[in-house]
Amino acid sequence: MNAADPHESSAAYVLHALPEEERRAFEEHLAGCEQCQEEVAELRATTALLGRATAEQPPGALRDRVLSSVAATPQEPAPQESRSRTEKPGPHAEESPRAGTKTRRRGPAQTLRLALAASVAVALVCLGLAGWQWREASDAKDHAHQVEARAEEHVRQVEADANRAETQQQNVTEVLTAPDVRLQTQTLSDGATASVTFSRSEDSATLAVSGLPALPEGRTYAAWFMEDGTPVPAGLLTNNPERRVTLLKGTLDNASAVALSVEPAGGSPQPTTTPLGAVPLYA
Numbered sequence: 001m002n003a004a005d006p007h008e009s010s011a012a013y014v015l016h017a018l019p020e021e022e023r024r025a026f027e028e029h030l031a032g033c034e035q036c037q038e039e040v041a042e043l044r045a046t047t048a049l050l051g052r053a054t055a056e057q058p059p060g061a062l063r064d065r066v067l068s069s070v071a072a073t074p075q076e077p078a079p080q081e082s083r084s085r086t087e088k089p090g091p092h093a094e095e096s097p098r099a100g101t102k103t104r105r106r107g108p109a110q111t112l113r114l115a116l117a118a119s120v121a122v123a124l125v126c127l128g129l130a131g132w133q134w135r136e137a138s139d140a141k142d143h144a145h146q147v148e149a150r151a152e153e154h155v156r157q158v159e160a161d162a163n164r165a166e167t168q169q170q171n172v173t174e175v176l177t178a179p180d181v182r183l184q185t186q187t188l189s190d191g192a193t194a195s196v197t198f199s200r201s202e203d204s205a206t207l208a209v210s211g212l213p214a215l216p217e218g219r220t221y222a223a224w225f226m227e228d229g230t231p232v233p234a235g236l237l238t239n240n241p242e243r244r245v246t247l248l249k250g251t252l253d254n255a256s257a258v259a260l261s262v263e264p265a266g267g268s269p270q271p272t273t274t275p276l277g278a279v280p281l282y283a
Contacts, residue, residue, distance in 0.1 A: 175204045178199035186280070187277070204247065220263055222268070225258060233269065257281055258279045260275060
């Protein structure tokens with residue numbers, strides 16, 4: 001440890017680069033030096049942050065490369081023995097420093113420690129940058145996987161909707177082409193018209209409407225099979241029911257009519273409003 005300025009040993013101490021004797025001497029100095037205590041604490045915190053910045057294990061050959069680099073770094077020569085106070089300088093001797101100016105040179109051991117500390121710090125920074133880049137790449141991959149998963153889910157949903165629409169269209173076609181198909185039309189209380197096409201042999205019915213007013217948000221039209229005066233849910237109409245034939249859900253076994261009412265969005269188990277009217281299903 002430099003006896004003239006022990007504060008220079010803080011970095012080497014934090015990086016465990018001090019020889020045992022100098023380490024003990026610095027720790028004795030550290031116990032009574034508040035400045036060194038703060039500096040050591042800050043250096044330890046910085047080193048810990050740099051160490052946590054990397055998400056991968058350092059390569060096994062890193063230590064050898066660092067030590068090889070340090071060994072190849074030119075070192076300052078050892079200071080020459082001081083001339084005798086009585087020895088006169090030669091005619092070409094360098095001018096002595098100004099009076100009162102202190103000069104201090106680092107010895108080979110201290111230079112080696114500083115070079116080692118700098119090399120380790122650079123290595124930690126490089127590892128931190130590598131870890132940051134790895135995390136960025138990993139986050140990008142995760143985001144890409146999420147986007148891909150959402151896209152696949154969207155495709156599956158579109159395919160499912162298409163399959164349902166195709167199945168419904170086939171069922172509607174079967175009802176419309178059945179040999180016993182019947183068509184019944186009824187004017188509703190608000191002046192709209194409801195037409196029901198049904199087939200007892202296919203046990204299915206469709207509903208087409210015209211002239212229905214638009215409903216406010218949170219409300220929808222619901223269809224009901226009337227069985228001995230009891231309404232049974234038969235499905236909800238689309239947002240624009242006048243542009244689509246609705247295939248009703250359920251069977252016609254005991255149905256004598258199809259009623260229409262206004263209900264909360266999502267439907268309800270029983271009508272919550274007075275039905276707009278009912279289309280009779282004659283045998």
